[in-house]
Amino acid sequence: xxxxxxxxxxxxxxxxxxxxxKMFFPIxxxxxxxxxxxxxxxxxxxxxxAEKYISLKNHIWATNQKFDIETSSNSMNYSDxxxxxxxxxxxxxxxxxxxxxxxxxxxxxLYVHGGSFAYGDKxxxxxxxxxLDTFRxxxxxxxxxxxxxxKDKENFNKQISDVKDTIxxxxxxxxxxxxxTNEIGIIGVSSGAHLSLMAGYSAEGExxxxxxLSKYPSKVKYLIDFASPTDLxxxxxxxxxxxxxxxxxxxxxxxxxxxxxxxxxxxNSTIPTTLIIHSSLDATVPYESSKKLYDSCIxxxxxxxxxxxxxxxxxxxxxxxxxIISISEGLLKFVxxxxxx
Numbered sequence: 448x449x450x451x452x453x454x455x456x457x458x459x460x461x462x463x464x465x466x467x468x469k470m471f472f473p474i475x476x477x478x479x480x481x482x483x484x485x486x487x488x489x490x491x492x493x494x495x496x497a498e499k500y501i502s503l504k505n506h507i508w509a510t511n512q513k514f515d516i517e518t519s520s521n522s523m524n525y526s527d528x529x530x531x532x533x534x535x536x537x538x539x540x541x542x543x544x545x546x547x548x549x550x551x552x553x554x555x556x557l558y559v560h561g562g563s564f565a566y567g568d569k570x571x572x573x574x575x576x577x578x579l580d581t582f583r584x585x586x587x588x589x590x591x592x593x594x595x596x597x598k599d600k601e602n603f604n605k606q607i608s609d610v611k612d613t614i615x616x617x618x619x620x621x622x623x624x625x626x627x628t629n630e631i632g633i634i635g636v637s638s639g640a641h642l643s644l645m646a647g648y649s650a651e652g653e654x655x656x657x658x659x660l661s662k663y664p665s666k667v668k669y670l671i672d673f674a675s676p677t678d679l680x681x682x683x684x685x686x687x688x689x690x691x692x693x694x695x696x697x698x699x700x701x702x703x704x705x706x707x708x709x710x711x712x713x714x715n716s717t718i719p720t721t722l723i724i725h726s727s728l729d730a731t732v733p734y735e736s737s738k739k740l741y742d743s744c745i746x747x748x749x750x751x752x753x754x755x756x757x758x759x760x761x762x763x764x765x766x767x768x769x770x771i772i773s774i775s776e777g778l779l780k781f782v783x784x785x786x787x788x
Contacts, residue, residue, distance in 0.1 A: 530592070530616040531609075531657040538609060540592040540616070541569055542624065543579070549586025554630035554787060555617055556582060558591040559610055561637030561673075565597045565690050575634070578778055588626060590617065594642065598690075600697035603645075603708040608656035610646040615663040630787050632669045637732065640675030644710035644740075647719045669720040669785045671778065676732045677711045677740040679704065683731055711740050716748040722781040724774060726756035752781065 525542040532538070545553050556579065560567045569591040571579065579589050594609035595602065614631065621628050635643030646654065647670045655661040676682050684695055698704050706712060721744060725737035737753065744751035754777040756770045 531612055531660060533605075533656055534595065536595065538593050538595065538612075539569070540590055540613060543571075543583060543589040543591070544624075545586045545588055546580070546583045547586055550627065550787060552621070552625050552627040553586055553588040554582075554627050555588050555590060555632070556782075557613060557617070557631065557633045557643075557667075558589060559594070559633060559635040559639035559643045560591070561635075561639040562596070563691055564603075564606065564638045564641075565694060567596075567639070569593045578775055579634075581779070582782065588624070597694050599693055601694055601704065603704070604654065605656065606642050607645045607649070607708070608654040610642045611649075611654045611665045612657050612660045614646065614665045614667060615657075615660040618663040618665075619660065627787065628664070629668070631667045632671065632782065632785065633667055634671040634673070635675065636673040637675065640672040641677070641710060643670055644672055644675055644677065644721075645708065645713070647721075648710055648713035667719050669722070669781070671722045671781065672724065672737070672740075674725045674729055674732050674737065675710065675723075675740070677736045678709050680709075681733050681736045681739075683733070711743055714740070714743045714747050714749055718744075718749050720750040720785060722752050722754070722777065724754045724756065724777065726758070726770075728757070752777070 524544040527539040528542060529537045530540050558569070558571055558575070558579070560569055562568075571589070571591050583589060590613070592610065592613040594606045594613075597606070610633075614633075617626055617631060618628050620626070633643040633647060635641070646665065647667050651665055680701075684691075687695065721740075723737045723741055725732075725734050727734045734755070741751050741753040743749075754773055756766070756773060758766055758770045
């Protein structure tokens, strides 16, 4: 009797296992097909970027190439597009359109240059061009904007408003240029990263300048911060040149400026996902500035990642191949995971 019971239970187990496997594999196959369809664009983006990343890594290691960070990319589609006129000055942006039409409307990466708030222009450095061109090949639009540089005195409010007005211009002109306004990210460098964080973290109605553009949203999906002074009180202001000394000496109420224009003061759980990239050897904008921002984001349940570089100073002039790879890999992976499906 026991033997019969054992044989019967064994037969039933085998029977139900066969039925399970018979149902499981078709369901698994259908699931793979559905996942491939749903995530097709992200899979293709990941494949294209992985291929470019491997090529970039092999090229750097094989040739020991150093990036020229002084020159810039010239392959733009629209140059010096005026996005607003204020104070008798036209402010412009450059548009680098998608190389391939992957999406029905194009995700946008906005680049905001650095330069101590007083210098620089919207030219994209060659150090960033290979990475940004990879996204253009996968259907992204890159926009590089200008903002009113500081002269003689502090003007944080105007500069932040300029960056936010650029975002508002993207919303206003989404049909004309086929932009996907649900997929806007910002890449900012140094002082440009500070302005980007302020633009992305502050509320919709804050920091307006152009009355027409103020009617449009300024929401972004994610931010990429290269060495932003997230706490202005940590900046090394010793030994500044004449222009910068004049600007910083014009600040009469430092406490109020720190409160109003420190991105770290705007962190909450709803801010855009943020990737922070900073060198531990930076003496101009201390690494502590980025670490404080990252810690604040984690404490307040905001989504943030931190990539620490170990070979270069603030201007990336002595950057190692390992750190170039770290930047490229971290940047590409971050945008992939924040890309449209």
